[in-house]
Amino acid sequence: MAQTPSVPAPGKYDDAWHQRAQTLYADGKYAEAQAILQMGVADGVADAMTALAYSHLYAPEFPGKNPALGIALFEKALALGDARAARYLSEQYHLGQAVPKDDAMAFAMIQKAAELGDSDALASVGMFHWKGVATPRDPAKAVEWFRRSVESGDPKGFYQLGMAYLDGIGVAADPERGLQLIQRSAEMGFSEAQAELPRAQRVVQAHRQPRQP
Structure with a gap:
């Protein structure tokens, strides 16, 4: 044999x-x-x-x-x-x-x-724009890359786009949408999203409460 x-x-x-x-x-x-x-x-x-x-x-x-x-x-x-x-x-x-x-x-x-064509790279390109490393800081451009990352199914993209919506950086603030994206990233096992989830929930909870006159 x-x-x-x-x-x-x-x-x-x-x-x-x-x-x-x-x-x-x-x-x-x-x-x-x-x-x-x-x-x-x-x-x-x-x-x-x-x-x-x-x-x-x-x-x-x-x-x-x-x-x-x-x-x-x-x-x-x-x-x-x-x-x-x-x-x-x-x-x-x-x-x-x-x-x-x-x-x-x-x-x-x-x-x-x-x-x-590396989908894992999309959110990383966005982070260079987000932080202004080796390129002028441009959160709006970063958000464009985070969206592309989300479209590819990368949990990091869901997290970063969620953070942008949560804090209103590079995009109009939408805490509810931000929480949804961060939750999705956490469900996909992304540790940073899992760690950030409690704060995101608190932000949304505060956003939902009626403002005092």
Whole structure:
């Protein structure tokens, strides 16, 4: 009976092998996952490059962890059009971890991620406008991005748009609508929304009370 190979043959890296690498990674079998992903990188597969880069930067027990190599792999994956690579590069430039802190590059990379179709990037682009990081502060423009994020189903977008309505920043105040959006985000498991929910409920409760003459 032929034994199942532990890594794909050259040119044979496919979705099944990628899923196998992800399963091994989730099980803490980093060396085995790494061997498979390296074959994907050799085959020029952007998903494998991004997964291996993530491991080098974010997995504390990954063998031979090399942040510089992780950045290089993200850049290589981005050159092939991988949106997640752009999002992770944005995070690295914003935090200044494996690369020098550079908010202008962080903003450029998160915009690139959104342009390439990464739905998780939409609310993040909005936050750059919201806070005025590497671009003039523009809450109204931020709200536009939060709306796009909500349309994509991202819980962060629901939360950020809800906060805008709750406090009347970048949009006319509508605490009821804000609470609805924050509740939806909390239901989707977004921890910041869950933490903010009690305050949102208090704001709405106060809004509902008739004003004293």
